[in-house]
Amino acid sequence: QQPVQSPQAVILREGEDAVINCSSSKALYSVHWYRQKHGEAPVFLMILLKGGEQKGHDKISASFNEKKQQSSLYLTASQLSYSGTYFCGTGLHTGTASKLTFGTGTRLQVTL
Amino acid sequence: SQTIHQWPATLVQPVGSPLSLECTVEGTSNPNLYWYRQAAGRGLQLLFYSVGIGQISSEVPQNLSASRPQDRQFILSSKKLLLSDSGFYLCAWSVTRGYYGYTFGSGTRLTVV
Numbered sequence: 001q002q003p004v005q006s007p008q009a010v011i012l013r014e015g016e017d018a019v020i021n022c023s024s025s026k027a028l029y030s031v032h033w034y035r036q037k038h039g040e041a042p043v044f045l046m047i048l049l050k051g052g053e054q055k056g057h058d059k060i061s062a063s064f065n066e067k068k069q070q071s072s073l074y075l076t077a078s079q080l081s082y083s084g085t086y087f088c089g090t091g092l093h094t095g096t097a098s099k100l101t102f103g104t105g106t107r108l109q110v111t112l
Numbered sequence: 113s114q115t116i117h118q119w120p121a122t123l124v125q126p127v128g129s130p131l132s133l134e135c136t137v138e139g140t141s142n143p144n145l146y147w148y149r150q151a152a153g154r155g156l157q158l159l160f161y162s163v164g165i166g167q168i169s170s171e172v173p174q175n176l177s178a179s180r181p182q183d184r185q186f187i188l189s190s191k192k193l194l195l196s197d198s199g200f201y202l203c204a205w206s207v208t209r210g211y212y213g214y215t216f217g218s219g220t221r222l223t224v225v
Contacts, residue, residue: 002155032213041202042156044213087155089214098144098206099171100214102156 001025003090003103011109012078020073020106022088030091031064031071032100037084045073078110114139118203118217125224131176131190133220135203138184143205145186146214147178150200162186163208198224 003024010018022031029050034042046057048064048071056062059076075082085107089100118135125131137143147159158171160178168178175194179187186203200221204214 030211034213041216041219042214044215047211047213049211089156091211098211099146099158099161101158102148105155 002101003088005086005088005103005106007106008104009107009109011111012075012082014080014110014112015077018075018078018108020075020086020088020108022071022073022090022103024069024090026069026090026092028064028066028069028071028090028092030098031062032089032091033062033071033073034087034089034102035082035084036087036105042087075108078108080110080112083108083110114205114215116203116205116215116217118220120220121218122221123223125193125222127195127224128192131188131193131197131222133188133201133203133222135186135188135217136184137205140184140205140207142183142208144208145180146204146206147186147188148202148204148216150202152199156202160188193224195224198222 003022006021012018031048033045036042050066062073064071085105087105088103091098091100115138145162148156149159150156160170162168162180165180176190200219202219203217206214
């Protein structure tokens with residue numbers, strides 16, 4: 001089952017904040033976040049593991065609530081370079097194959 | 113450092129023709145390997161994954177197949193392409209143990225005409 005992301009799209013002005021949510025109908029062990037620029041491959045941002053941890057680097061952080069089967073990505077003081085489509089990827093297994101099911105994507109556009 | 117190579121970058125193929133996309137990883141051993149497909153404006157759909165040579169798991173029924181003839185080589189094939197096979201194909205790798213992100217190749221944009 002594909003995780004659902006919200007919002008589907010968001011337009012920000014440079015310096016504004018945004019939150020992207022990822023919800024799954026299944027119990028999760030891990031959540032990945034990726035950003036994809038148009039025509040390019042997705043780039044890994046961060047991974048969160050079961051345990052309700054929160055992670056972040058620079059002005060991008062994320063939280064994972066495994067009880068609610070949800071993760072949120074927080075973009076603070078957005079920059080033009082943040083533009084792209086953000087995908088969450090949910091992992092259900094703890095085995096050696098950490099295969100991910102990717103979400104529906106959130107298109108983020110940062111303007112001047 | 114690890115790198116992943118995927119080719120070709122773009123491909124235009126007629127319906128019914130065969131397909132072979134190749135992906136190789138350098139700088140690591142025994143990686144997990146994945147093939148994803150992305151339709152225009154859509155999310156990523158897992159097609160195949162492999163945890164070792166000759167070990168392929170298929171996620172969706174389709175006219176595609178995958179093979180892993182060598183530890184760091186992953187090939188996506190089709191005997192006869194369909195129009196619905198058009199899309200952006202991405203190869204990715206991850207480490208076998210521990211929990212780290214995927215590194216994706218640059219992708220192949222396939223158009224079936």
